[in-house]
Amino acid sequence: MSYFAIVLLVFAVILLFSVVKIVPQGREFTVERFGKYTKTLKPGISILTPFVERIGRRMNMMEQVLDVPTQEVITKDNAVVKVDGIVFIQVMDAAAAAYRVDDLNYAIAQLCMTNLRTVVGSMELDEVLSQRDAINTRLLHVIDAATEPWGVKANRIEIKDLTPPADITNAMARQMKAERERRAVVTEADGEKQAAITRAEGAKQAAILEAEGRKEAAFRDAEAREREAEAEAKATAMVSEAIARGDVNAINYFVAQRYVDAFAEMARNPTQKTVIVPAEMGSLVGTIAGIGELVGLAKDQQHTPPRPPARATRSGGAVPPTA
Incomplete structure (x- = not known):
């Protein structure tokens, strides 16, 4: 009885394992009945018909x-x-x-x-x-x-x-080197071009500013010369009026001014090593003194009010004005 029980127990265990199937996750088993496909077992526990069905293929469903x-x-x-x-x-x-x-x-x-x-x-x-x-x-x-x-x-x-192939690889390496060298040359040329353009733009701006400066300076010089000419013209007109009135001091002033200007120009000459002082210095001093008298007379005329004209009498004589 003991041997029979052991055999029966072993048979039951074998039958259990052949009937009950556990399918792991990510797998699927095909079921064959007498060698023919019948169904597919999904992950989990399944029971087969004993002695009739069996597992055919165990397929991996993962990537x-x-x-x-x-x-x-x-x-x-x-x-x-x-x-x-x-x-x-x-x-x-x-x-x-x-x-x-x-x-x-x-x-x-x-x-x-x-x-x-x-x-x-x-x-x-x-x-x-x-x-x-x-x-x-x-x-x-x-x-x-x-x-x-x-x-x-x-x-x-x-x-x-x-x-x-190796020869093609070497050719590709040489081609890549040549291409990189070409790019380097092009980049360097572009840099030199941009630098030349920048320098030219700078020179252009400098020339424009310099020309504008010369233009402004010339304008200022012309304006100064114009004002100087106007002042000289006014002075000449005043001296001419005085000469027309017969004022000897005005004539002396005009001559003295020309005399002094000529003497100063001769003294400023860089090739002139010796300056000869004229002998008529006394006349020059006299002329300057006459100029001073002319200036004083002009001031007196400005500050002294004009005198009224004399009244005529019956005999034709002049009656002095009353104080």
Whole structure:
């Protein structure tokens, strides 16, 4: 009885484990009845029919990352490049992914490799090196459409490494160096151009300010000469009036002024080493004294009121005015 009980207990445990199934989160199990797919078990606990149903495939429903092996691809301009990448996929239908394709990961990797050769082969090397985003977009569209019947969603495809041949790499390095040197020369030339323009603008402004200064100075000089000429004209007019009235002192003043101006001009001459004093200094002093008398007489005439005219008498004689 003891052996029978042990055997019965072992059989019950085996039967329990074969009937009760626990599916973890992120997984889905397919159920087969006599080898035929019947249903899919979601995460949680499920009970199968003993001796009739069994677990077929255990599918991973989380997003997965698959490597695309490195391969050599010939571009449109006959350049050989080495390309590899990665693809992000997620199983959306466990039954389709389990029963519509054998070795899902291998099939997706081969599909990516063939389409990668097609896309890169239709582009030139410069486009391949500069348009990775365009290549990724085209690959994603093709791979997603091809894996849809398998119940798989391609989320992203990225080119991980793209290596051109060594000679092309060296040529690209020389080209980049030449381009940078060209940019440096252009930048230096632009700087010299801007500096020359700035210097020219500064010289222009300085010339304009200098010309304006000369113009203002000339205007001031002309104004001063005009006022001096007006003053001299007024003085000449006064002396002429005095001469017309017969004033000898005015004539002496005019002659003395010309005499003194000529003597001063002769003394200021830088080539003149010896100044000869005229012998008629007494006459000059007399002339100056006469000028002084003329000035005093003018002052007296200004301060003395005019005298009334004399009245005539019957005999024709003049009657002196009364005080």
